[in-house]
Amino acid sequence: MSNSKTCPVCDAPVKGRSDKKFCSKKCKSIDQYEHRQKTEGFYIKVDKQLKINRKILKGYNKSGYSVIRKNELIDQGFNPKFFTHYWKNKKGDVYLFVYEYGFLSRKDEEKEKYVLVTWQDYMAK
Template identity: 55%
Template sequence: MRFHKECLNCKKLLVGRTDKKFCDPQCKSAYQYQIAKEQPERFYDKVGNQLKLNRKILKEYNKGGKVTVRAEVLNEIGFNPSFFTHYWKNKKGDVYLFVYEYGFLKKVEHGSDKFILIKWQDYMKK
């Protein structure tokens, strides 16, 4: 007894096993991709995507090893300082937040928010 007489993706007539749902692997893949797209984004996917975006932004703006950038510039392109992987505290007590190997410290200079961007160095190991 055949339950699915046509491919769930392309609607072509199925030939072969009675429990067959797709005509080929490409249709199965396309169908599963479409179903996954319709699902709400999972929490871990949101976190991972934001970390990737933060790293990309920090890498792009930190070409010199240590750079100061206005916070509004980074925030406008999607940077979210609430997402980071680890932190490092320097001898002065400043806590740099890191997204993998790129770090940032939020400072207020002359009334405007800025980020000091750095790259992880060997001396920062504990």
Template identity: 40%
Template sequence: MDKQCLDCGNSIKGRADKKFCDDHCRSNYNNRIKATENPQVKKINQILLKNWKILTALNPEGKTKLTKAKLIKEGYNFNYQTHNYQTKNGSNYVFCYDHGFLALENDWFLLVRNNEEG
């Protein structure tokens, strides 16, 4: 029994676990599957990634202070985050994956990086 490529349907030669005849078919198949994903999830993931990139670029040393205006200018979207962390003294850090911030007085922010694994 010949195995067939999941994308084009051509016969596959090679390893027993092979699913595609070449890289082009593998890419086409995966792109087609990804295109059918929930567009809302895709949009949110794009926003989260952009927020993370902004925080990462503005905070290369792992801790820095800057203004809210700087975050806004860079395109940071304050409506999207991955999680919050509240300290014992009540400070609320907002995170986008491993990068986050603490809102300070007068529209200043302390950017931080969580270096914990897992």
């Protein structure tokens, strides 16, 4: 029975130690680079969306408290699935925050809206 393995990058035979995975340092480096690109690609996507969300919330909430139609934010590129933290008030409402700008989903007269707020010191308690 043969113990021959092939390199996952170039399919060349792997020679040497039994736990060796790649045929060369070059193929090992290529594999690590591709893995890093996938991992960092996810980070870059999340970071980019958080920056977009923050910019949109900041632009629509100049006063520290605003109410706006949900679709208006969504149309600008806002994605409510990307947020940094949350805060729950005494009534049980959960505000999602993108850094210092928060939003709460509400239904008002059958229209979906967001209540926009800015982080306050008392929220940290």
